[in-house]
Every structure is written in structure tokens, then in C-alpha cells.
Amino acid sequence: MIAGTRMAGLGLSALLLATAAFAQQADQPVLKGPAAFGDWRADKPGVRRLIKPEDLPKPNLAKSASNSAGLSERPADAKPQLPEGFSAELIASGIDNPRVVRTAPNGDLFVADSEANQVRVYRLTEGSAKPAEKSIFAGDLNQPYGIAFYPPGSDPQWVYVANSDSIVRFAYRNGDLKASADPETIVDNIPSNHHWTRDIAFSPDGKTLYLSVGSGSNAAGDMGKRPRGGLEAWIKSKPLGASWGSEEGRADVQAFDPDGKNGRTVATGLRNCSGMTVQPATGALWCVVNERDALGDNVPAEYATSVREGAFYGWPWYYIGNNEDPRHKGERPDLAGKVDIPDVLMQAHSAPLNIAFYDGKDLPADAGFPREYRGDAFVALHGSWNRGNRTGYKVVRLLFRDGKPTGEYEDFMTGFVVSNGEVWGRPVGVTVAKDGALIVTEDGNGTIWRVTYDGGRS
Template identity: 35%
Template structure:
């Protein structure tokens, strides 16, 4: 569906509401002249923007052998199913013994999978935790940390890989709204890091903890905003050699097919990444003006811009730096990112695993790593990807919560 016309600033908020139903969408043109002309610095003049909206969900096909055979990986790599029939698998974690843990937010469970004979296929499956809307998982100092929408839990890990009774550490994270997919990890500083997405597509947040990454002590105390202006950074991690924190942020919807690009940001303490006012390479969001007397130009000056951008609407999810020994050496310390795939774009993008190539500790480009989940001439798919983790044996695991499959990529 497509609509084209110009609208005054006073209608932008109403249009945004309609956009949520797929009826309208704010579409913005590239180029400095556009922003200088149509985005005034005060409310004395109207703001106008072109509207162009699409809703397109590819049809769903099964993860059949025939479809899986269509998946493409680089030369020398193979892709197989590590496990299937595992509900709606989301985030992955792997312990030192090679046990694989996966969350199922819809079912409210954490499942443990084991490949005891090392053939690349999980033989055992066991539910090891029941937590409503559990999503993020992280293993730290022999304990499993789990985060739901409002809560953070910790559980002891038993010798057989099962978990003890979860203990609640935090109970008052902000409500989820549009982005309830919390993730968690511990950094080199031995602090707990939590992602808290925005409640909306684009809006000033009344709760300062929304659209942030939070940092706390391992017991959940002393929680503070580490970085803000991050619409929804689900995948994040520390570069293995530099120790710098990197994260993939979701771009704003309803800005057209090619905006807002997804962002790879170096996450720094105290930094503001611009959402909802500034996005991408320093562009102004016409739907939300900075509050008070702050102008767009002033907000841009205090915004930290991304190191790299990626195709808009790809929907980046988990990110994992490669520290295994199975893959060729030039993969070491690069990041793998699950791109879940678009829904409000005229033709689908994403639905793949991409590699962020780092040189001297800095990202320089993205490359496709696993593709082929879009089939039937871009009209159908058989996988929307979420979790990524490096297995103990050096293979790469990732989840599809559409068909309940965990895939394994190995190097011959």
C-alpha cells in the first residue's frame, strides 16, 4: 500500500498513530537541502513531510530439507539443524561444558540442549527454568542470569547443567511497550549491562531508563543509565581485543523503504545516540522535535553517530564476537549478527546472518554470512532469526523462532 502527499507538522503525530496500523508512514527524502528546507528550527514555521507507507509480511514456509538446502554460506562452511521442534527459540547461551541454553519468551521457559556425542545435533532437551516472558540469557561466574520485561533473575548452575531455583535481583525495569525484548551481559568491568528498548517507534520517553543501556552491580544494585538515545539495542558485546562495547540499534520505522538504516554503534558511557530526534548519519527526524529550546542542530552536536550503518528495516537482533578456533583465522574477533527481517518495507530485507568485519578493533564493513531464508521470489520466508552464539566447538549457532529451529554453521 502506498500513499503520497504532504502534511503539516501538526498532523505528524496523528499520522504516526495511523502508521501503526499500516495506513500511513512518514517517508523522508535524503539530502541536506531537504532537511534545511522542511525541518525548521522553531515552531514558528510548519513542518511538512512526504508520506509513503508499506506493510509486507512474507508468507511462512516450513524449514523443510528442500528449503534448508537453499541456504547459502561461504565456501568451506556447512549449515545444518542443531535442533528443531524447540518452540519459539530466542536468545542463546553456551556454558563451558557445551550445554546450550535457549529462551522461549512466549512459553516463558529456558531450555537446555545437549549434544553429548559431538555430532552437531542435540539429542537431549530439558526445561530448566520457568519465568514469564524470559528473554535475555547470560552465563557469568558459573551462574545463569535471565531477564524478562521487568525482572532480572540469577540461578546457580548444577553440575549436570540444570539450574537451581531462580532468585530475583531486579523487579522494576521499565515496562516494555513496543520493545520488551531485554538482553543482558557482563562486561570486562564485571558489571551487569541491560538493554531497555523504547516503548514506541518514535517519541520522547517519560521514563529516562527507556531507550538505554543500563549498568548495575552483579547483584542488581546501583543501577544507572550507561548510554541513551538507543531505540532498541538487542545485540551487543565487547570486542575481544580492545574491550570496547559495540551494539546494533534498530532504526525508526515509517521513514520510507531506505530509512532509518540500522546502526552499529560504539557504546560509550554517558553518550547520547540521538533517538528520537537524530538518526543515521546525523539526519533530523521530522516526527519529533527536541524538547525545550534545544534545536535540531544543537541536539546533533551532542549526538554520537554510528560507526557503520546497514540496510534499513533489517531488524538486527543478537550479536556475537567470534572467539572460536574452528573458523579460518580472518574470522577471529569479527561479529556475527542475526537480521530478523523487515515487515514495513515494499520488498523484504534481512532474514540472514551477517558478519561485521573488524580491522584493528574497528568495524569496516558488513558481509553476508548465511542467506537464503527468503524464497518464492521474495514472497515467502522460512526463518526469522534471533539468537546467535559461538558453541564450545567453535561452530556458530543461531535461532529461528518462526519454525522452532536452531541452526549450526561449521567449517569443514
């Protein structure tokens, strides 16, 4: 009885500590409008922003910055900064180009080492960031990025990998550390120049394979003002907002049957959906999108959004609703008022690359992150060259209520910027491990991190 009382007391103490920490965060004012457009100096865990379409300034072609970050070595013992009660442990370092990371049903971590043209696997020691085993699952790929297990669930038979120009799949059984056979090509002839990061995801029922294909340019300057055969015929025969010429079949999300057949367009006008996932609570497909450059420091906003069937998100003619890109002024009046507004806007030129929802439904009540995080999403911001006052280079948390986004997002994992001119880390991939830890990759110094919450628990 005494032991049980002591455990209950420890649980209550942990709850009080967590509640106090979240109350302190909630007391911080939400940065809105121009106040939300600060740079890296204002970034720290708990800083919360809300950007609305009406907050965006007018585009200014004359004030587009070129401000690429210098890359420094990771300072000795440097760790990312996290909210109170959280800690980060290093899983691995010195990887060529760790990008997307996905959790296999058995808990193994699959990492796309894109520039090395391989997929790595890490099996962690239970409750630790220390790899018990690691392996190269497959090599001789072509800038692999997206990874998905099929069928969805606990017993996959295949692991799909999105190369820059194709989707392939490998026969797979839980626990495989190396591919047992050569890959089978499922989708080929994907255009691969310029934006090459191809992400993939399966619908919850396993019937649909989604593929994101980024644009082949910044703002479609060489696409031509009219498609061959005339604009009117194009509009009648293609999805709303479909681009043509060198951009045909790009800046969109496509769908296929699991065998690669029955290809179709889900949504258009998504300049570069570099990260996709399915929201566990609703089954909705979500994208994080890198918007266009050269319109000024704070325009247009980057965004995360549910991807609605048949929707058009603006690129290249419009952005964030009915805002016309001045480089395409007057070209598509037929699309005015038909642009879907994304769900969550983020600071321009933050370069969101991946998204993961924190579900936690299979975790014990006292495991993983605090309950306040369950249902929210994490987004990795890689940072961009096109902003005078640097931003990005962090992981943020998108806030949801009853399965719906509030529009607010919060700094969660910062500390990758060394100075105004240098960074040591550029976050790319996020996934939730089977034990509830958050796994983050960054390709500046080629590291992988495991983020856990203690918050007084022991």
C-alpha cells in the same frame, strides 16, 4: 615421515582452498551508496556492503511501506545458504519461539524460548549437531530473552535471565540441566510494553551487569514535548538525551552491580538495542539496534555500535548523527551536534536482533572457522514489515581490522526467503560454540542450526 608429509600436504591443500575462496569473495565489488540498498533477491553469501551516513536519503513519510512477510513451512530438506566450505546441520526444530542462544562455559547451549516462557538447554554430541541431552532449565518466566553467566570465566556460580520486566538469577554449576532452586530477582520494575526484548551482558571483570531497555513506541509520539518541571531542569538533572514521560528510562543501556544495586545509565537514544555482547579483543560493550519505522524504505539505517559511556545515539529527535526526525522538528536544538554516529550501518528495516564476536583464541589453528573470521562479528537480521522491497532474514558478518570495525558487512547465511511474499526463517540468536561452530536460532519455524567449516579439511 611419509605420514607427516601427507598431513602437511592436506593442511596446505586446505589452506589453498580457503585462500582461493576468500580471494574470490574479495574480488567482488563492495556495494556502496544506493547500490547497497538492494532487496533479498541480491542476497547471497559473500555479498558485501558499506553504508555511510551521507548515503542515507531524505526521510519520506509518504512512502513508508507496510509489507509483513507471510510465514511458510520450511521446505523439505531446506538448509541455509553459506559460503563455500561451510555447512549447516539442524540441531532442533518445532520450538515455540527460540530467541537468544548463549554458550555456557562447559559448552552447553542455553536457548531462551521466549513465548513459551522457558529457557532450554542442549548438550551436543561432540563434533555433531545431534543433542546428547536436552532439558528445560527453567519455566514460569516472563518472555525471557537475554542470558548471561556469572562470574565470567570457566566456573560460573549463577546464570542470569532477563525477563521483559525483570532480571532474575538461578544458582548454577557447570553441567546443570535444570535449575536447582527458584530464581532470585535482581532487578525489577523494568517497563515491558512494546519493545520487550531485554538483553544482558557482564563486563569482562564481572563488576558490571549491563541491561538494554528498548523504547515504548516507534518515535515517542505520545511522550510530550516538555517534561514535567520544564526542559531546562530536566537537561541539568539527567543524562544527555534522556527521554521522559512514558519513555523515561527507556531506549537506553543501563548498568548495575551484579546484585542489582547501584543502577545507572550508560548511554541513551538507542531505540531498541535487542542484542548486546562484549568484544573480546577490547572489552567494549556492543549493541545492535533496531531503528525507527515510517520514514521510508532506506532510512534510517539500522546499526551495530560500541556503546560509549555517556553517549547519546539520537532517538527520538535525531538519527545517525545530526539528521533530525521530521516528526520532532525543532524540538531539541540543544542536542544538535551531540549525537554519536554508530560504527557499522546496515540496511534500514533489517531488524538486527543479536550479535556475537568470533574470537577463536582458544581454538587450535586448524579448528573452527578460517583465521580471516577471527575478530569479526556475526549479526542475526530478523527482517521487518516496514520495507517495500524486503531485506533482512539472514545472518551477516561485520568485518574488523585490528579490533576496529571497517564499516563493511557481508552476507554469510541466507536462503530463508521463499518468495517476495513468504519466508521460512527469521534469524534471531547467534553464539559461538566451544568447538568453534556458529549456532543460529530462527523463530519462523522454530529451528536451531550448527554451522561448521570444512573447506577441504578432513
